[in-house]
Amino acid sequence: MPSNTLVVRVESDQDFAEHVLDAAERADKGKITEDQYGVSLPDEAALARILSEKNLELIRTIAREEPSSQRELARLVDRDIKNVSNSLTDLAELGLVKFEEDGRSKRPVVWYNDIHVKYDLGVDGEGTEVSA
Numbered sequence: 001m002p003s004n005t006l007v008v009r010v011e012s013d014q015d016f017a018e019h020v021l022d023a024a025e026r027a028d029k030g031k032i033t034e035d036q037y038g039v040s041l042p043d044e045a046a047l048a049r050i051l052s053e054k055n056l057e058l059i060r061t062i063a064r065e066e067p068s069s070q071r072e073l074a075r076l077v078d079r080d081i082k083n084v085s086n087s088l089t090d091l092a093e094l095g096l097v098k099f100e101e102d103g104r105s106k107r108p109v110v111w112y113n114d115i116h117v118k119y120d121l122g123v124d125g126e127g128t129e130v131s132a
Helices: 012-029 044-050 055-066 070-077 082-095
Strands: 005-010 038-039 100-101 105-109 114-119 127-131
Touching: 005 044, 005 127, 038 044, 038 070, 044 082, 055 105, 070 082, 070 105, 082 100
Parallel strands: 005 038, 005 114
Antiparallel strands: 100 105, 114 127
16 A cells, blocks of 8 residues: 555634645645545544544554455454444545445445644644644
């Protein structure tokens, strides 16, 4: 897998809009990299829910084991298929997981191998970055 980074930010709608405009400006200048993707979350509760221990276990297992279906993933993590399916749906809605159709199965896929969390502590306007 090529080296790709997913950046997860906790930010306001205004900060999100500024990041989108900055990214568009960089893209216009040809300065955007293909190896970085972003997800914006509204608050700490959303961050804790999305990057919970169980969701990170799903993401890691998908990246390492490349399961052929949601059912296989559920077996690999020893969890109920319904719970895994619900978690994957949440992760897919935010773009942290994608599905590839394989016959009647939907194969969960992650295309990144690093997650960076960017969170502004509000001290000096600079975000604090933590790698997961």
